Amino acid sequence: xxxxxxKADIVDSLDRLRQTVPALKFRARxxxxxxxxxxxxxxxxxxxxxxxxxxAAEEYIDAPPSGAFFLRxxxxxxxxxxxxxGMERIYQIGPCFRAGERGRLHRTEFDMLxxxxxHADYLELLALIREIIIETAxxxxxGTKIKSRGCEVELxxxxxxxxxxxxxxxxxxxxxxxxxxxESLFEExxxxxVEPNLPKDRPCVLIDYPVRFGAFARTKPxxxxxxxxxEVYVAGVELANTYGELIDPVVQRERFAxxxxxxxxxGLTEYPEPTAFLDAIDRGMPPAAGSALGFDRLxxxxxxxxxxxxxxxxxxxxxxxx
Amino acid sequence: xxxxxxxxxxxxxxxxxxxxxxxxxxFEFCKxxxxxxxxxxxxxxxxxxxxMDRTYRPVDKVGIPNLEERDMYYSYHDGQNYxxxxxxxxxxxxxxxxxxxxxxxxxxxxxxxxxxFFNGKLIDITLPTFIEKVVAxxxxxxxxxxxxxxxxxxxxxxxxxxxxxxxxxxxxxTIRIDTRTGEYAERVSKG
Numbered sequence: 001x002x003x004x005x006x007k008a009d010i011v012d013s014l015d016r017l018r019q020t021v022p023a024l025k026f027r028a029r030x031x032x033x034x035x036x037x038x039x040x041x042x043x044x045x046x047x048x049x050x051x052x053x054x055x056a057a058e059e060y061i062d063a064p065p066s067g068a069f070f071l072r073x074x075x076x077x078x079x080x081x082x083x084x085x086g087m088e089r090i091y092q093i094g095p096c097f098r099a100g101e102r103g104r105l106h107r108t109e110f111d112m113l114x115x116x117x118x119h120a121d122y123l124e125l126l127a128l129i130r131e132i133i134i135e136t137a138x139x140x141x142x143g144t145k146i147k148s149r150g151c152e153v154e155l156x157x158x159x160x161x162x163x164x165x166x167x168x169x170x171x172x173x174x175x176x177x178x179x180x181x182x183e184s185l186f187e188e189x190x191x192x193x194v195e196p197n198l199p200k201d202r203p204c205v206l207i208d209y210p211v212r213f214g215a216f217a218r219t220k221p222x223x224x225x226x227x228x229x230x231e232v233y234v235a236g237v238e239l240a241n242t243y244g245e246l247i248d249p250v251v252q253r254e255r256f257a258x259x260x261x262x263x264x265x266x267g268l269t270e271y272p273e274p275t276a277f278l279d280a281i282d283r284g285m286p287p288a289a290g291s292a293l294g295f296d297r298l299x300x301x302x303x304x305x306x307x308x309x310x311x312x313x314x315x316x317x318x319x320x321x322x
Numbered sequence: 323x324x325x326x327x328x329x330x331x332x333x334x335x336x337x338x339x340x341x342x343x344x345x346x347x348x349f350e351f352c353k354x355x356x357x358x359x360x361x362x363x364x365x366x367x368x369x370x371x372x373x374m375d376r377t378y379r380p381v382d383k384v385g386i387p388n389l390e391e392r393d394m395y396y397s398y399h400d401g402q403n404y405x406x407x408x409x410x411x412x413x414x415x416x417x418x419x420x421x422x423x424x425x426x427x428x429x430x431x432x433x434x435x436x437x438x439f440f441n442g443k444l445i446d447i448t449l450p451t452f453i454e455k456v457v458a459x460x461x462x463x464x465x466x467x468x469x470x471x472x473x474x475x476x477x478x479x480x481x482x483x484x485x486x487x488x489x490x491x492x493x494x495x496t497i498r499i500d501t502r503t504g505e506y507a508e509r510v511s512k513g
Contacts, residue, residue, distance in 0.1 A: 060358045100329055100359070103351030184379045187357035192377065195354065213355055231355060241355065266381075 016314060023311035026140065027299045031093065033139045034113060034295075037132035043089040043115065048078035050095060054274040057259040058215055062099040062268060064108070070271070071097035074292055075114050076216065077277040080245070083118055083288055084280035091115035093295055104307035105237060109315060111295040118286040122228045122244040125289045126205065129232075129240060130159060133298070140302055148301045151200040151235040159232070160204040167206055171197040177225065180210040195236060204233045215255055216290075217243035228289075234301050240293035247285040249278065325383035328361045336368065338385030339376070343368040343440045368438075369445055387440060394437040394447065396429050404429065406437060406447065415444045427483035428453045428501045449501040454510050455479040456496050463489030474506075 035045065055063040055070045056077050063070035072078075075092050082090055096112040117125060137144050137155050144156030168176035172193040179185045198204040207230040211219060214227025228244030246252055256273070264270060296308050305311050326337060333349040348364035361378040368387075378384065393409035403416035404426065415437065419426055428449050436448040460477035474486035483499075487506045491497060494513020497506055 058356055060353070060356060101351065101353060103349075106351050106353060184358045184360070187352075187354045187360055188377060188379075190354045190357070191352045191360055191362065209355070213357065215356060238354065 013314070020311065020313060023299070023303060023305070024313065026303050027311065029140045030136055030299050030302060031295075033136040034093065034132060034298075037135055038091045038115065041089070041128065041132075043091045043117075044087065046079065046082060046087070046090045046092050047094070048075045048082070048092065052078070054272040054277075056216070056274065056277075057256045057263060057271050059259050059262045059266075063271070064097050064099045065269070073098050074112055076290070076292070077274050079114060079116055079290070080285060080288075081277055081280045083116055084283060084285045088118040088286070089116075104309070105297060107296065107308055107312065107315060110308075110312075113293040113295045113298070114290070115293075116245075116288050116290040118288045120289045122230060122242050122289040125242050125291050126159075126230060126232070129242075129291060129293065130203075136298075137302055146235070146301055147304050148235045149237065149306050153200065153235050153301075154202050155234070157202055160199045160202055162198070162204065162206055163208045164206050164210070165208070165226075167194050167198070177210050180212045186210075186213065195233065195238075198233050198236065200236055203239075206231050206233070214243060214246075215259060216246050216252070218246045218248070220244075237297055237301060238294075239297055239301070240291055242289060242291035245285070245288045245290050247281060247287060249281045252281060253278065324386040326386055328359075328378040328380050328382045328384065331361045331363060331378065331384065336387055336389060337365070338387035339365070343387040343389060343445070344374075347373070368440065388442075390439045390442075392437045392439060394435050396431060396433050396435055398431070399429075406435065406444070408437075409434065417444050417447060421446065424483070424504050425449055425501060427479070427481055428499065428504075451501060452498045452507055453501055454496050454498055455481065455483065456513065457487065457491055457493055460487060460491060460493055462492065 038045065050072055051066050051069045052072050053069055055073050061073045063073045074096050075094065079090055079092060091114065093111055093113045095109055097109050099108060101108055134144055134156055137146065144154060146153050146155060165176045168174050168179070168189065172189045174189060176186070179189055208220060208226045209229045211225060211227050214229045217227035217229045220226045220228055229242065231241050232239050246255070260270065296312055300308055300311050303311055331346060331349060333346055335346045337344050337346065344365040344367055346363045347366045350362045352360040352362055359380050363376050363378065364373060365376060366373050394406040394415070395409060397405045397407050397414065399405070400416065403418050404422060405414050405416045407414050425447070430453055433450055435450065437444050438446040438448070456479065457477050458480040461475055463475070473489050475489055476484060477487040477491060478484050485499065485504065485506055487497060491509060492513060496510040496513070498508050498510050499505070500507045
């Protein structure tokens with residue numbers, strides 16, 4: 001028999017859960033619409049393991065350990081293996097985990113919408129996800145205008161496109177390439193000066209990042225100091241990250257080694273080498289573009305909410321912060 | 323000095339920066355792109371209420387302030403400062419008017435309060451949440467609106483504190499005031 005105070009806690013958490021019921025119903029409709037969007041365009045929904053031996057070595061993303069394995073931080077390497085195995089249009093919506101990420105827009109556990117398209121470039125994926133987001137907004141909210149975080153955003157018009165170099169010059173008066181050389185300075189300026197000044201009346205795409213910020217992106221053929229990468233912001237919220245995928249196994253090994261060295265220097269968990277992935281790209285990965293979209297954030301934006309805590313089932317470790 | 327890791331920061335946490343205690347009034351975890359995490363804080367000085375923004379990286383450490391709460395009784399006003407006495411040691415400690423602000427109107431002799439000390443120095447007082455005051459001045463309420471508590475009118479207490487009260491409050495009524503906000507809470511008795 002629970003004590004009186006434990007009983008009070010149960011009532012509180014049930015009350016809180018009742019408040020998320022409408023959001024969970026809305027989420028189910030968004031989920032159905034996104035699936036319909038990909039399915040109707042010839043994509044196959046795939047399922048890959050959540051518990052994996054070797055997360056991709058990224059400098060600043062931490063996978064929670066799970067026994068001798070890890071919980072995935074993204075399904076990236078497994079989905080790329082499927083590209084190597086011959087699938088050409090794939091998507092997945094499922095849980096990913098990132099240790100220590102907590103806040104209005106971060107949860108230690110969240111759903112990622114990840115999709116890959118062989119023989120497509122990164123701009124084709126932008127056109128694709130734009131269409132699917134607009135369709136979903138119309139189906140789930142009845143229109144293309146959303147209100148979130150104090151912004152009114154028209155999703156249906158042209159999306160703003162700003163090259164990263166131009167954004168840093170325009171909003172911070174500084175060279176993106178120079179600040180990219182210094183630990184965390186790029187991020188500080190991005191968060192402090194660039195992001196607050198991006199247009200918020202429509203989605204805004206930051207495109208073409210300095211090489212250091214494209215772990216798995218290929219360099220731009222026209223400018224090898226940049227990588228093919230875009231990120232779309234809606235109402236100031238970073239919603240999706242996309243690469244023209246790096247398919248060169250030699251460069252990929254170098255990038256992994258560099259990320260591993262940084263992780264070691266920072267005293268972060270060292271991951272085993274993702275041998276199955278490296279074997280696969282050694283044998284050939286088709287040219288492809290891939291994108292990862294924070295599904296919970298999309299639901300939040302379409303629902304007109306301001307934080308993930310307003311729409312998500314509460315986590316037991318309550319990493320939702322403020 | 324004991325330090326917090328940046329990952330420990332959250333709204334409401336009290337920290338020490340440049341030798342001053344601050345409370346985090348707003349907190350945002352940022353992780354731009356696939357970059358390093360940033361912890362953005364809005365901070366308010368616990369000494370003078372001034373605010374500032376600070377951004378911390380995962381490698382950063384933030385000081386833990388040496389704060390202590392002690393039970394105190396309000397004793398008297400010495401003409402310049404407000405004097406409290408420690409509930410255990412009876413030591414008299416004074417705090418200036420600026421630190422108390424409008425709470426000077428809510429001081430009641432021998433009321434049990436909580437003193438907040440930073441490095442042994444009294445920096446703030448938490449008063450009893452509710453105190454009672456008699457209304458000395460207010461216009462009579464308009465007939466017909468007496469049941470409504472949404473419509474408010476100005477009033478002044480017997481010690482000169484000005485606040486908004488519901489229309490049904492009359493001169494001589496005793497009301498309860500929330501000392502955290504300085505606002506009317508409820509009527510205790512009719513005058």
